[in-house]
Amino acid sequence: MKSQWECLLQNLGEWQGSFTRFSPQGKLLDDVKSVVSLEGLNHNQTIRQVVSRQNQQDLVLEYSSLGRNVLFFENGAFSQGSIQLAPFTEFGAELGLIHDNRRLRLVQLFDKNGQLDKLTLIREHLAGTQLTENPPLQIDDLLGEWEGEATTIYPDWRSPDIIPTNLTLHLDESDRLIQSLNFAGHTITSTATVQNSIILFDQDPQKQIQVLLLPNGASATSPLKVQLRQSLILEVGWLIQPNLRQRMIRSYNDKGEWVSLTLVQEHRIKTY
Known part of the structure; x- marks a missing residue:
């Protein structure tokens, strides 16, 4: 099993792409070209990270250890962010997926x-490799059994x-989305309204969950509002190929503590 540091090293290289900001309703605000380089120094004992964005000053970081707010998977996928939801403080996280020569990262931020409040989608590919951009995600892309x-x-x-996981998504007669998630002997069924690029799980008015369908096959899942004494998840999804999807879920308990990070890789075995 790789160490967390060895998992981080899966991200070495020069990643070319863009930072695209969206409103909470999915409106595109701006799109800025970017280059993020991660270079190993001293036999990869230290990482030098340079973030270059169009018309902005470069951000340069060097580090030789990882903080308590970040975890990596063996393929290099990772999440970093708040470890505790607290009153009157900003809250949020970055979730990063990786596949072959591409990365897809999502930053979700909540105000005090x-x-x-803010969503930033970061689409990247390794310098010198072919750029592949998936179409914007549509509801029909997700329907079926995974x-x-x-x-x-x-x-x-x-x-x-x-x-193992099993997820089914279909529309009922009134075009309401029905989602059934089966794992470890449990089944969770929920329903949502679909309006253009927004899926809203609105069964509980006190805990509405929104899924935004975004460019490059991406999706962003989060509560519309984070609240004390309520568990919550932040999730990014990536439809890499028509029948191959990755999802990452950062989970918090009802005390607002970050408790786990889950990476799901799923294949569609049936379409509806």
Whole structure:
């Protein structure tokens, strides 16, 4: 099993792409070209990271250890962000997926009142490799039955959990989305309204969950508002190929503590 540092090293290289900001309603605000380079120094004992964005000053970081707010999977996928939801403070996280020569990262930020405030989608490919851009995600791209495997890792370093998953998504007669998630002998069924690029799970008015359908096959899932004494998840999805999808879920308990990070890789076995 790789160490967390060895997992980080899967991200070495020069990543070319863009930072695209969206409103909480999915409106495109701006799109800025970017180059992010991660270089190993001293036999990869230190990482030098340079973030270059159009018309902005470069951000240069050097580090030789990882903070408590970040976890990596063996393929290099990762998440970093708040480890605790607290009153009157900003809250949020970055979730990063990786596949072959491409990365897809999503930053979700909430303001001091807990309202979803900013979304940034970062699409990247390794310099010198072919750029592949997937179409914007549509609801029809997700309908069907998906089978996969979920790997969950923990901030307290306990052993990972690996379980099979089964997800079905279909529209009923009134075009309401029905989602059934089966894992570890449990089934969770929920319903949502679909309006253009927004899927809203609105069964509980106190805990509405929004899924934004974004460019490059991406999706962003989060509460519209984070609240104390309520568990929550932040999720990014990436439709890499028509029948191959990755998802990453950062989970918080009802005390607002970050408790786990899950990476799901799933294949569509049936379409509806």
